[in-house]
Amino acid sequence: MLTVTNRVKxxxxxxxxxxxxxxxxxxxxxxxxxxxMRIANTIAQDTTHPLxxxxxxxxxxxxxxxxxxxxxxxxxxxxxxxxxxxxxxxxNKYLRPFFDNGPVTVGxxxxxxxxxxxxxxxxxxxxxxxxxxxxxxxxxxxxGNKSLSxxxxxxxxxxxxxxxxxxxKKSFLHDITVENRLIRIFPNGTVLYALRITTTxxxxxxxxxxxxxxxxxxxxxxxxxxxINDVMFYWTRGNESxxxxxxxxxxxxxxxxxxxxxxxxxxxxxxxPKLVFxxxxxxxxxxxxxxxxxxxxxLVVLSWVSFWISQSSVxxxxxxxxxxxxxxxxLMMGARTSLPNANCFIKAIDVYLGICFSFIxxxxxxxxxxxxxxxxxxxxxxxxxxHHMHDFDDEMNGIVTTIAxxxxxxxxxxxxxxxxxxxxxVNSAPVEIALSPSSPxxxxxxxxxxxxxxxxxxxxxxAVLGKVLHRTVNCCHVENPHYIDNYSRVTFPLSFVMVxxxxxxxxxxx
Numbered sequence: 001m002l003t004v005t006n007r008v009k010x011x012x013x014x015x016x017x018x019x020x021x022x023x024x025x026x027x028x029x030x031x032x033x034x035x036x037m038r039i040a041n042t043i044a045q046d047t048t049h050p051l052x053x054x055x056x057x058x059x060x061x062x063x064x065x066x067x068x069x070x071x072x073x074x075x076x077x078x079x080x081x082x083x084x085x086x087x088x089x090x091x092n093k094y095l096r097p098f099f100d101n102g103p104v105t106v107g108x109x110x111x112x113x114x115x116x117x118x119x120x121x122x123x124x125x126x127x128x129x130x131x132x133x134x135x136x137x138x139x140x141x142x143x144g145n146k147s148l149s150x151x152x153x154x155x156x157x158x159x160x161x162x163x164x165x166x167x168x169k170k171s172f173l174h175d176i177t178v179e180n181r182l183i184r185i186f187p188n189g190t191v192l193y194a195l196r197i198t199t200t201x202x203x204x205x206x207x208x209x210x211x212x213x214x215x216x217x218x219x220x221x222x223x224x225x226x227x228i229n230d231v232m233f234y235w236t237r238g239n240e241s242x243x244x245x246x247x248x249x250x251x252x253x254x255x256x257x258x259x260x261x262x263x264x265x266x267x268x269x270x271x272x273p274k275l276v277f278x279x280x281x282x283x284x285x286x287x288x289x290x291x292x293x294x295x296x297x298x299l300v301v302l303s304w305v306s307f308w309i310s311q312s313s314v315x316x317x318x319x320x321x322x323x324x325x326x327x328x329x330x331l332m333m334g335a336r337t338s339l340p341n342a343n344c345f346i347k348a349i350d351v352y353l354g355i356c357f358s359f360i361x362x363x364x365x366x367x368x369x370x371x372x373x374x375x376x377x378x379x380x381x382x383x384x385x386x387h388h389m390h391d392f393d394d395e396m397n398g399i400v401t402t403i404a405x406x407x408x409x410x411x412x413x414x415x416x417x418x419x420x421x422x423x424x425x426v427n428s429a430p431v432e433i434a435l436s437p438s439s440p441x442x443x444x445x446x447x448x449x450x451x452x453x454x455x456x457x458x459x460x461x462x463a464v465l466g467k468v469l470h471r472t473v474n475c476c477h478v479e480n481p482h483y484i485d486n487y488s489r490v491t492f493p494l495s496f497v498m499v500x501x502x503x504x505x506x507x508x509x510x
Contacts, residue, residue: 083148087140087185093159096230097137103229106161107134107236108221108275112244113196118215118253118281120207120339124169125217126200133161133193134236141189152181160193161231166220166265166274171199207339210347211288212507214256219277222265226272233273235260242277253281292335292349296356299324299331303363304492307485311367311374321364328357348507355503359496366488373481 097104111130118125137159142148165171173195174180180196203217223231235241238260245255258279265274303324306317332353339347 083142084150084154087142088157091139091157093157096159096226097135097139103226103232104135104137105232105234106163106273107234108132108163109236109241110219110243110277112242112248115248115250116198118203118250120205120210123205124200124202126198127219128196128198129219131163131195131197131221133163135161135191136189137191138189140185140191142185142187144187147187148185150183150185152179152183155181155183155193158183158191162224162226163221163233164224165197165199165201166222167202167218169200169202171197173197207345207347209507210339210345210349211283211285212348213283215253215281215283217279217281219279221275221277223272227270228264228273231273233275234262235275245279250281252284252287254284256280256282288349292331293352296328296331296353299328300356300359300496303360304489306363306367307489307492311370311482311485314371317367321360321367324360325357325364328353328360332357352503355499359492363488363492366484366492370481370484373484 109132111132113128113130116126116128140158174197182192182194184192186192201217201219203215205213205215207213221233223233239258241260242258245258248255258277261276261278263274263276265272303321306320309317309320311317332350335349335353339345
């Protein structure tokens with residue numbers, strides 16, 4: 001420790017330095033004296049600093065720099081306890097433990113204090129963690145059975161692992177009211193080094209099933225400069241090395257599972273130790289059901305109200321249709337504001353909003369079709385259509401009558417030929433034999449009957465097809481345009497229910 005004489009000299013010198021660089025001189029401790037003189041020495045070496053001339057030109061400044069106490073009497077060892085002084089004697093913080101005797105093993109554990117934000121737009125999460133590292137340094141072995149808890153600022157005197165967070169976008173060490181660091185040395189040389197860090201870490205997300213998605217994020221720890229020949233990382237208690245997730249409360253997520261793994265990071269410069277913490281987040285869908293799904297479904301139901309309004313009420317039906325379309329468009333735009341504008345993601349919520357928009361737009365188109373049919377199929381057109389159908393029926397009936405008449409004529413002709421042949425057979429058997437081959441009546445009777453039967457069946461088939469075609473036209477024709485609304489009152493709700501069943505079944509179970 002400093003003697004009384006040196007303490008007086010040190011106080012006098014630091015008072016001078018504090019006055020020159022504009023710092024208060026009251027209650028100067030030994031650590032403050034050391035810090036002030038370091039600042040003064042730094043300013044003296046920086047020729048561009050505004051206070052440099054005060055330390056190099058003024059007499060008081062020159063005396064301050066020339067005084068041997070500035071560089072000789074104020075050393076780290078003089079302000080440390082005797083035990084630490086003995087440990088630090090000959091200690092080189094730039095050399096790792098077991099420098100010539102294999103790699104040093106560093107055990108790690110995490111305590112998740114909070115997960116503040118999870119951003120789908122930036123695809124990252126922000127968490128506050130307590131990182132604890134343990135390793136053994138044989139140079140710090142001392143006698144006793146109690147550990148030494150040191151000020152966190154003394155970590156600058158020790159070797160510590162160069163651990164970093166791989167996917168970190170930005171991180172900082174908390175320093176209120178002091179830097180949140182802990183150093184504890186055990187008699188066997190084990191060092192416990194703890195930090196409180198807030199970090200923003202990248203997390204690749206698959207949003208195809210948003211908001212019914214599950215995301216798996218990681219926190220990866222690696223050594224920056226030491227490869228696996230110098231340092232080895234391990235989790236101190238396996239999966240139980242990470243704590244705090246069981247009591248963690250998140251706004252939109254629940255932590256379903258988490259586990260740890262040990263691997264190696266392969267780079268061009270070598271293989272480096274790597275620890276990975278995996279945790280699975282499941283999104284809570286209740287918020288989105290109340291915020292998006294229910295309003296969009298109600299808008300679809302609201303668009304069906306126009307089916308119960310008279311087609312003559314043009315302003316009312318147009319107002320409902322246009323209002324629901326515009327409201328649905330606004331809802332779709334609002335649902336995309338909190339999501340990344342990436343074309344590669346067709347999200348589940350986009351599919352549902354697209355379905356709802358299609359039904360709403362279809363209801364508007366339905367009224368346009370119904371109104372057009374009302375104007376087209378007027379009473380005169382319907383009367384003309386009735387005359388055409390009556391003429392068509394008469395024509396079909398005429399065809400059927402002609403077919404029947406021809407069929408009767410052919411039948412009578414066949415019966416006459418049969419009777420003539422029978423009479424000839426009775427009168428003379430030789431004549432029958434002579435006349436049979438060359439008789440025109442027999443030849444005509446034998447050749448005419450089959451074509452008449454073929455024509456009969458052909459006309460019958462045509463008549464039946466004509467009747468079927470006529471019935472089909474009548475079924476497809478809307479005799480009353482108001483029936484379109486009646487059909488829509490049934491088909492639209494049934495179709496929407498079926499599409500919802502398919503949608504929820506696919507995204508919840510596949």
